Amino acid sequence: MLYMHDLWVNWFEGEENGYNVCHFHEWRKEDGIELVDQIPLLLIDEDLFEFIENDLQELPKSMLDDIHKRTYMKKNQERKTIDYAAVVTDGRSVLVFDTLGYSLPVKKSRLIPRQERLVFDMVEGKRPSIYELDNPTPKEYHILSLSPEKMAGLTRRERQLKQLLMMALDQLRHTDHPEEVGYWLTEWDPSQYELMKELTAEAAWQRLYYGTMEGWSKQHEELCGKLIKGQPFFETMWQSENQKSTKHLKSQN
Structure with a gap:
């Protein structure tokens, strides 16, 4: 498994739409940036990436099993284990998620440009991991969740x-x-x-x-x-x- 180290993340919690997970140029000083000491990196297919980026449904169990307790956050010189978190990419876009111990991507973040480029370098030439979604509910957009x-x-x-x-x-x-x-x-x-x-x-x-x-x-x-x-x-x-x-x-x- 691939791992990334010393990542800056800016968590957006409870966001089902990717457009609300702001890219680096829209980050603000008061957002509260955190440092991830170590986190797994997964190359996945476009459909699963779209599902994680633009929904709040349950992630594949096999994916959660693969990343279980493999992420560490650093806070005040203490290293804290995170149950389920990962950097995911489809080779074109990048996203970080943390389930807060649940089975859905509750918190999401983008990466700074330099670390995004590193993701693409690390997955170049590799095949995506295959994870099956278990009966996902089709995404519906509406007045409180515009397309x-x-x-x-x-x-x-x-x-x-x-x-x-x-x-x-x-x-x-x-x-x-x-x-x-x-x-x-x-x-x-x-x-x-x-x-x-x-x-x-x-x-x-x-x-x-x-x-x-x-x-x-x-x-x-x-x-x-x-x-x-x-x-x-x-x-x-x-x-x-x-x-x-x-x-x-x-x-x-």
Whole structure:
């Protein structure tokens, strides 16, 4: 088995979508980078890599058996054994996971570019290990888990705010005041005003949802900021993301 040593990881916990496991250029100082002393490296096929990167389902038992207690983390000069963790690659992309003792990839991280290149060098010319998935459930994307295509090209901040917008829209769909939906649709697209009289609340919501799910713009951001006003939970998320992204930009300049 191949092993890597002294890896810097930036864990993203509970993320089922790979676009939320940020690449190195989007890491932030407050993320809490950790050092992995030793960890196994597995070359796997594209389907299994996609499954690990973009889902939170059970990993093949044979894979878990192969990597059991082969990872060590270093913290305060102490070496801690990790039950199930590995670096995986399909030869094109790289991901690190830690199951936290469970059988699914609860924590995920990317690698810094130099260590990514080392992964590709180490697996060059080798055949992937074959692990069979046991009846995986097909992945379904929805308003609270948009498909990668809907997040393509967005920055970390934009992805976070887009998810916040989708959460607010999901809440709006179940409002006790259907007229609110029409208001926000015309706020998003004033040209819909005349048509609003003929639309049901659900039809208006569908137009708003499908109109906002593509890309990200100043218009998206303005709608999100207005839609969450007066909702403490959403406002806290909005403020937190804006503060973090501002700090990140300042640290880069």
